[in-house]
Amino acid sequence: MLFRSTVLLTFGLGTALGDAAAINAGLGFDWSILLFGALIVIPFALWRLGLPAVGCFWASYALTRPLGASIADYLAAKPSGGGLGWGTGPVTAIGLVLFAALVAYVWRTGSDAEGTHEGALTPHGTDAPAVQAAAAHRSDATRL
Secondary structure: OHHHHHHHHHHHHHHHHHHHHHHHOOOHHHHHHHHHHHHHHHHHHHHHOOOOHHHHHHHHHHHHHHHHHHHHHHHHOOHHHOOOOOOHHHHHHHHHHHHHHHHHHHHHHOOOOOOOOOOOOEOOEOOHHHHHHHHHHOOHHHOO
16 A cells, blocks of 8 residues: 555656646756756665665655656657657657567566576675576576
């Protein structure tokens, strides 16, 4: 229940925050993209410095929505409104194709298997042997 509530809250408020920054605050889509692009890096940097991963994940997750909304609005809005004028249909189609390509990549490579990236990015550095060991034990059943 908490997860679903968080998702709904971030979708609604995240989109509103992206629009508020770009339109109501007068930043425009380009500055809004830069703002949320910079903000989304902060939780990653804090995690690398040793802060708990769960809190950093949720902070990053909450910032994906205003960043994505700002990017989509920039691509879709008419040039007179500060955008590129591609329209919502083409932007949605491009997003769908990109999403499908990423899912296909993860499915094809098996990079979502538990342990695949173990130790690859830790707050204390790279642990290449752990990554190699996890890859060696991954089942070939996850590949085409």
